[in-house]
Amino acid sequence: MDTARLLPLVVAAPLIGAAVLVATGRRLPRLASDVLGCAFATVTAVLALLVLFRAGHPGPEAYPVEWVGGWRPVGGRGVGIVLVGDPLGAGLAALASLLVVAVLVYSWRYFEEPPRRHTGSFPALILVFQAGMCGFALTGDLFNAFVFFELMGVVAYALTGFRVEEPKPLQGALAFGVVNSLGAYVTLLGITLLYARTGELGFAQIGRKLDAGEPDGLVLAAFVLVTTGLLVKAAAVPFHFWLPDAHAVAPTPVCMLLSGVMVELGVYGVARVYWTVFAGPGGLAHADFTRALLVLGVLTALLGAVMCWQQRHLKRLLAFSTVSHTGLFLIGVAVLTPEGISGTALYVLGHAGVKAALFACAGVLLDRYASVDEHELFGRARELPEVGALFAVGGLALCGLPPFGSGLGKAIAEEAAGHTAGWLLALYVLVSAVTGGAVLRAGLRIFAGVGRRPRDGQESGPETTGEEEPETGRRLGRIPVPLLAVPAALLAGSLALGVIPAVASAVDRAGALFTDTGGYRRSVLDGRAAAVPASVPPHWQATGILLGLLSTALAITLATLAVRRPVRTGTAALLAPVRRLQSGHIGDYVAWLVAGTALLTVLTVPGVR
């Protein structure tokens, strides 16, 4: 079958699965609906992998392009909707699908009792989420991207507030929903401006039309508006406030998806929109884009790392670590080189496995001890050495320890960033050390009981402790196999990414194709094959290995120091104002969103000539 023909199926298959589950779920036994959900998710994953393996090779298949319903553009003017399976988008669709399969297997034993007469509602929602993510990764149309953005958003709000019996998930879901939807509407305003200027909605068509003219205020405004919504999804500072609230309270399997791939899709959206629409002479100059995204990326990485270190609620800690890693991804995109893109792509793949595995371990703790509080759990999980080992490996991989995929991705991305500015190397090392160190610190305390028992009342300012209800019907006694096998498999996958050389060279080709603006537009609009440039595939280099080892050593040192000597009140008081920003108040978050849009405008204004 033609590769391009598979593209609509990647989006349609999970939607059909969700419809089947909604129609039959309540009559089926729990086991049958779970198996059905897994089957549809697996079929989608296989389709996405097929597209991925066929795309990116020289020839007409480099960019499989499908005009849905056969509505091809006439004379360069588009009327139909296009799906493009470029290697990077197809790779993200495959990643999302594989993670969905892992999550469905994990939640097999996770939700002990589905609500009465609602069997099948959870896998159905997850499948719709998968359709939204795959659609967003594969679309070549700006308005379609908005629709898929909102589709995955709406399902994510519903999944965050899935446990409607408790107040906290509802609060998190509300903040998530309001801030993300507002971001989506801002994006839609930008899309409308682009349509007003060009009369087109496809990435490639808009880009070509823009390049026929000069950049002006309207193009800049459209860029700022479109990017704002995508940055909200990507949780860049100061658009990030919804993320910790939502991730801390969502059911653990949902956290694995939110942190593992949904947030990263926001970064992908920014990169995709820039490279296909605004990268030409009629868009935004490269220097201006780099400046804007670099500032936001550095802020995000630093603030995320600081807040991550401060947390004792394990899921919030992991959520803030996602924020800071998003900052690193944004920096990788900001440097605007193929190496930056491919390094970041590999980093995202490795990070997804590691972060999902860490959330899975946190979920085991939650279900066994009814808490994810680092202080409360001190030494209590000594009886779970397997989970402890997985958690420690996850923490080390998060630091970028070679030969994990996250380590190789970090090495390539930081080298690409280092070419732009030398101090970015130090930032990569520092941020991955602090976030990995925070995870290791929590692991040492919870699973090994190292150091002094932390006393309460030391910190000043607001504090979120992690005492909650377990998500299974009753507390777990023995740990079921899927709850251990899934994180182990995810970590193994992350390791494989860094070890198998074919992965690195495929990601390298994907990065080269992704940054070839003209090639993308020619293959989408003229049906001409894109040339895959030849380059030396990235591999482990001495500097990358050394820096990875350095940040791991730094993380272990930080974790050991923190465990031996608990934080002094002075440091905590110093950082209290930063923590107070995370107020849990929707109005504050919206105000920050507006401030962020203004900041983005200020950073890109020199682009108007």
Place this chain on the structure above:
Amino acid sequence: MTVLPYLVAGWIFLIGVYGLVTSRDLIHAVGCLAVTQSSTYVLLLAVGYRDGGTAPVFADAPTDSRVVDPVVQALALTDIVVGATVTALLLALVVQLRKRHGTVDPDALSELKG
């Protein structure tokens, strides 16, 4: 065609955002979100409007008659569907929050600080 519809769209958006920032009631906040979304409808329709254009239905009009842009109408319709879904879901969350938490004042929801 004047610049007025564009200014109106911007004004509606800003009013909605102001309401969201200062809201003391979550139902009101969800309403304000719907207001910000209305600005996208206005902007879309303003972009697609053509002076003297009629509805883009060619059943009883000559095929060369001047019509407004049908694409933006399709976009606005899609937008409305998306907005209805979001609003309904958020309102359902607020209803549930009122049941479990006993309040719809965002100032009283402080369990997720720091």
